[in-house]
Amino acid sequence: MNVWLWGATALLAGMLPCGWLAVRASRVDALVGLQVAGTLSTLALVLLAEGFHRSSYMGVAVASVFASFVGILLIARFMGRHV
Amino acid sequence: MSAHDLAIDVLIGAAVAGELLCCVGLVVMRDVYDRLHYAMAATAVPPFLIAAAVVVEEDWTQPGINAFLIAVALFVVGPVIAHATARVVRTRRA
Numbered sequence: 001m002n003v004w005l006w007g008a009t010a011l012l013a014g015m016l017p018c019g020w021l022a023v024r025a026s027r028v029d030a031l032v033g034l035q036v037a038g039t040l041s042t043l044a045l046v047l048l049a050e051g052f053h054r055s056s057y058m059g060v061a062v063a064s065v066f067a068s069f070v071g072i073l074l075i076a077r078f079m080g081r082h083v
Numbered sequence: 084m085s086a087h088d089l090a091i092d093v094l095i096g097a098a099v100a101g102e103l104l105c106c107v108g109l110v111v112m113r114d115v116y117d118r119l120h121y122a123m124a125a126t127a128v129p130p131f132l133i134a135a136a137v138v139v140e141e142d143w144t145q146p147g148i149n150a151f152l153i154a155v156a157l158f159v160v161g162p163v164i165a166h167a168t169a170r171v172v173r174t175r176r177a
Contacts, residue, residue: 007095007133014106021109021118028172032118035164036109039125039157040102043133046150047095050137058149065153069160076167080174 004051011044031075038068091136098132101125115172119165126161130154 018040021033042064049057084092101124108121130153137150 003092003095007099010099011102014103017106017110026115028115028168028175029118031168031171032115032122033109035122035168036105036125039122039130040106042153042157043098043102043130046133046137046153050140050146050150055141055144055146055149058146058153061153062149062156065156065160069156069164072164073167076164076171080171 002051004047008044008047008051011040011047014040027079031072031079034075035068035072038064038072042068087139090139094132094136094139098129098136101129101132105129116169119168123161123165126157130157 015037018033018037022030025033042061045061045064046058049055049061105121105125108124109118112118112121134147134150134154138147141147
């Protein structure tokens with residue numbers, strides 16, 4: 001284990017409060033939790049790519065930013081109209 | 084431990100601490116707007132600290148540029164997501 005992998009582990013542990021929010025709070029609060037979880041997972045992917053010395057894995061993190069962005073916008077639009 | 088390693092440790096430690104602080108803020112705050120504030124803080128400073136750590140480690144090579152691109156992308160799309168979410172809240176409360 002190096003500092004990059006420790007950092008990634010800590011970031012992944014930070015998803016627990018987001019999950020708690022998704023389970024216990026309202027739907028809009030869950031959407032906010034999803035946003036933070038998306039940010040945490042993206043940054044954890046960056047740290048994992050660096051920790052494993054696989055620079056090509058960084059592309060997954062780049063894709064994750066935009067996938068998370070589009071997904072959250074779609075959910076927000078859906079919630080605004082239907083839920 | 085060299086200054087190079089120390090700089091990386093400090094940058095990653097600060098970034099992770101900032102992100103975890105935002106996670107705590109999500110749970111502690113009671114209003115969705117307050118929670119949104121913490122969610123957007125998570126996309127502002129910590130990604131740049133992680134990008135700086137990667138640049139210190141790798142210099143301006145492909146991983147460093149990608150990490151910086153990710154930090155900029157998070158910084159730019161964060162307010163758009165916050166606006167969309169706040170709009171949903173306003174619609175539901177109206």
